[in-house]
Amino acid sequence: MVMGNEKSDLIEANHFNFFAEVNLDAIEGNTTRIKKHLSKGSKLLAVVKDDGYGHGLLEASRAVLLGGADYLGVVAAFEGICLRQGGISAPTIVMGNSEPHEAGKAVAAGLELAVFSKDIAEALQGAASAMDKQVGVYIKVDTGMGRLGILPQEVVEYAGFLSNFKHLDVLGLMTHLPVADAEDLTVTEKQLSIFQELVKTLREAGFRLPCNHCANTAATLNMPHSHMDMVRVGLGLYGYYTSPSVKRDVALAPAMNLRTRVIHLKHLPKDTPISYGQTYRTKRDTDVAVIPVGYNHGYIRSLSNVGIALVGGRRVAVAGVVCMDMTMLDVGPDSGVEVGDIVTLIGGDGEEFVGADELARSAGTIPYELFTALNGKVPRLYLQGGQVVGIQTASWGLRE
Numbered sequence: 001m002v003m004g005n006e007k008s009d010l011i012e013a014n015h016f017n018f019f020a021e022v023n024l025d026a027i028e029g030n031t032t033r034i035k036k037h038l039s040k041g042s043k044l045l046a047v048v049k050d051d052g053y054g055h056g057l058l059e060a061s062r063a064v065l066l067g068g069a070d071y072l073g074v075v076a077a078f079e080g081i082c083l084r085q086g087g088i089s090a091p092t093i094v095m096g097n098s099e100p101h102e103a104g105k106a107v108a109a110g111l112e113l114a115v116f117s118k119d120i121a122e123a124l125q126g127a128a129s130a131m132d133k134q135v136g137v138y139i140k141v142d143t144g145m146g147r148l149g150i151l152p153q154e155v156v157e158y159a160g161f162l163s164n165f166k167h168l169d170v171l172g173l174m175t176h177l178p179v180a181d182a183e184d185l186t187v188t189e190k191q192l193s194i195f196q197e198l199v200k201t202l203r204e205a206g207f208r209l210p211c212n213h214c215a216n217t218a219a220t221l222n223m224p225h226s227h228m229d230m231v232r233v234g235l236g237l238y239g240y241y242t243s244p245s246v247k248r249d250v251a252l253a254p255a256m257n258l259r260t261r262v263i264h265l266k267h268l269p270k271d272t273p274i275s276y277g278q279t280y281r282t283k284r285d286t287d288v289a290v291i292p293v294g295y296n297h298g299y300i301r302s303l304s305n306v307g308i309a310l311v312g313g314r315r316v317a318v319a320g321v322v323c324m325d326m327t328m329l330d331v332g333p334d335s336g337v338e339v340g341d342i343v344t345l346i347g348g349d350g351e352e353f354v355g356a357d358e359l360a361r362s363a364g365t366i367p368y369e370l371f372t373a374l375n376g377k378v379p380r381l382y383l384q385g386g387q388v389v390g391i392q393t394a395s396w397g398l399r400e
């Protein structure tokens with residue numbers, strides 16, 4: 001276990017028996033290396049939505065800005081406002097849907113926004129003109145995600161509509177590439193060419209469009225010709241490649257270690273059933289460790305019988321179904337494991353490593369879900385330069 005004294009003391013003092021260590025240096029370093037990889041003139045927007053993919057909105061944002069990110073990306077206006085309240089003034093784009101009633105606060109906070117409806121454009125114009133401000137907007141185009149945005153054939157008309165609003169600065173077009181992590185990039189290339197063609201058409205019609213963007217982590221690493229004026233990178237900042245098909249030219253360091261402790265240990269004979277539904281039976285006499293982690297924390301139930309953890313630098317298996325607040329591990333015969341031992345659920349211990357990508361694959365999901373499922377009940381320990389620089393704990397209203 002690489003654990004400095006100070007950190008151990010803090011863990012003891014706070015009675016933490018389940019916590020996520022967030023290595024801010026890793027996030028900063030990933031940001032710097034990704035930025036270096038970008039095509040000339042391309043800026044880096046760091047996607048910090050959804051609490052920095054579970055790593056902490058403000059902490060992750062400060063780390064990516066230290067690493068050289070030019071922009072921050074959130075999904076909703078309230079997250080951008082949280083950034084401002086947290087003292088972060090970096091350019092920020094609300095990439096998701098904004099409601100007209102949010103326009104005033106978004107403009108006051110100096111946020112830029114994705115737009116794709118007449119209502120939001122009118123509301124932004126109203127708010128910005130009342131405050132005598134300009135608001136930067138990006139036309140969100142749906143070139144194949146089937147989610148938010150207007151269709152390519154609607155872009156010219158919508159851009160014309162926006163040009164009536166003097167307080168809106170149309171800074172660019174944006175689109176999302178849902179299969180840029182596939183082995184076959186034909187579909188993504190097609191999306192890219194439709195998108196680039198739209199930019200060209202609008203520029204020819206007189207729009208300046210200084211900042212057009214489409215590339216997520218996968219496209220940023222797989223397709224340098226998709227970088228355009230800016231890329232929007234999320235998962236890569238937190239240290240993971242989106243899929244095995246994503247190129248490994250940029251070294252990424254996983255930023256989160258999820259750790260817990262053994263709270264109970266028992267020796268069980270062969271063929272003993274474990275947990276609800278008795279879906280697991282011991283294959284031999286073995287030690288079974290209980291950890292105080294369950295689906296209520298976001299250790300999702302689909303890790304039942306397939307999850308892997310590290311104890312004393314050894315890989316062990318989740319035995320039976322994940323319960324609401326406990327999980328069992330088959331740690332093997334004569335394990336030497338003791339109550340209080342540290343267990344690593346995601347990350348490294350000694351030479352061994354359990355990646356969020358590996359774990360997600362075995363649970364039939366993606367690392368994004370594993371990280372963002374970890375909720376506020378999981379304390380976060382922020383590490384920088386080997387020191388704990390912050391702790392965020394769940395607020396239970398508990399007093400000493």
Ligand SMILES: Cc1ncc(COP(=O)(O)O)c(C=O)c1O
Pocket residue numbers: 047095176215216217218232233234235236242
């Ligand atoms: C609009 C948009 N752009 C970029 C990203 C970043 O994606 P990734 O984390 O795969 O880099 C996301 C994430 O979901 C997104 O919604």
